[in-house]
Amino acid sequence: MKHWKKMIAPIVIGIIAVLFLLVYLWIFNTPGVPGIVKVVGIVFILGLIGTMIYVTYERIHEIRSGEEDDLSKY
Secondary structure (H helix, E strand, C coil): CCCHHHHHHHHHHHHHHHHHHHHHHHHHCCCCCCHHHHHHHHHHHHHHHHHHHHHHHHHHHHHHHCCCCHHHHC
């Protein structure tokens, strides 16, 4: 695991983003929010959380495989 220092930033940013989205998830789950807004908001936020986890996983995989600079592909 020679690239562990390069993986710290994506992991920390991923955790912060997921925690931020969990706060919004909690807000949508409070009483007083109409039912359809609650359902759409929760589904949307859960989708964003899943996407953030997937993107973080992909970035870690890129770092481990040696593709540290994504811009070199273009």
